[in-house]
């Protein structure tokens with residue numbers, strides 16, 4: 001039997017749920033389909049279980065896209081303040097951790113429960129454990145065949161996310177649908193992902209695994225100042241995840257450890273006070289000992305300070321604060337928080353997310369070629385694009 005609905009949304013993540021709420025609140029009959037057994041699985045694990053649900057500073061400049069202007073309209077239609085108002089209405093306690101990043105005090109589940117309650121109140125039908133086997137165009141909409149039934153709807157919203165973390169059910173479904181309906185794709189690649197190192201460098205750095213430092217990472221004109229973590233595979237931590245979205249294979253990045261600290265002054269002063277002291281011991285005043293050892297061994301300068309001229313000390317400081325290296329690669333979609341690239345925004349209406357090629361077809365959330373920085377920007381895009389499509393679908 002074929003059912004008739006106004007809107008079918010595929011993908012019950014952040015974007016799909018927000019879209020379902022908005023469309024159903026307008027009185028549209030909405031079915032939200034997901035192949036997973038629960039809705040919002042990525043919300044649940046996000047932000048270390050506390051969901052960094054938005055960033056109060058979110059603007060278009062925090063997003064990567066082939067068309068950097070595309071996200072402006074949706075971000076203006078549904079702002080971080082709009083989401084905060086919803087969270088406050090549900091009495092969910094939150095705090096700003098750093099750099100405008102808002103987290104739940106208690107648990108990410110609070111956000112999922114809020115969205116599920118909103119969906120129930122608006123009469124959204126949620127079909128979990130449901131796969132979509134076929135989508136076809138009808139004269140006035142779409143026919144969607146699922147593992148349970150066939151639904152006809154005038155609007156079809158694709159909200160199935162990107163390729164990141166396949167273990168959690170991520171698929172390339174949105175890209176297949178885009179392809180089916182003649183949409184082009186911007187090449188996809190893993191973003192917000194740890195970077196790996198050449199075997200030689202990795203071996204030298206392996207004793208540092210687990211050490212975190214304040215760092216600035218640069219790639220061309222892009223720079224991020226946050227924590228960097230040495231790992232047994234390479235480098236991670238917020239500074240690396242941020243720069244990874246800009247980095248391309250073969251590119252060099254520049255690392256400054258402790259950007260505010262004057263290592264030259266430290267070394268000169270230590271030399272004046274005690275020329276017999278080694279460079280490594282002097283550096284260990286500020287750096288973890290293993291890191292001080294790495295830099296002095298790398299430059300072959302673990303000598304008494306009295307033997308080191310100003311010029312040589314400056315070379316040692318350059319190794320710490322102007323370190324150029326080429327990452328070998330990234331950990332890939334297995335650990336990437338997001339997928340860069342996706343549905344070409346030139347073929348979508350920036351106010352509604354509707355396809356310019358097929359009336360009634362919408363793409364929202366991570367599957368679209370809009371990717372945020374680390375820090376709550378990606379959920380803000382999911383809420384905003386879901387809201388925009390839900391107002392019209």
Ligand code: FAD
Nearest residue numbers: 011013014015035046047052160161173365366376378379
């Ligand atoms: P998703 O949340 O990925 O939802 C897509 C849904 O579609 C899923 O429920 C999936 O099961 C379903 N689906 C996929 N394929 C099919 C199919 N073929 N048929 C049916 N259903 C399908 N961003 C932040 O802003 N703050 C954070 O704190 C944060 N932390 C993160 C932590 C981790 C570990 C990861 C991986 C990501 C994190 N992100 C964070 C990024 C954020 O989770 C995503 O940007 C966001 O979830 C994208 O929302 P979406 O609705 O577009 O896609």
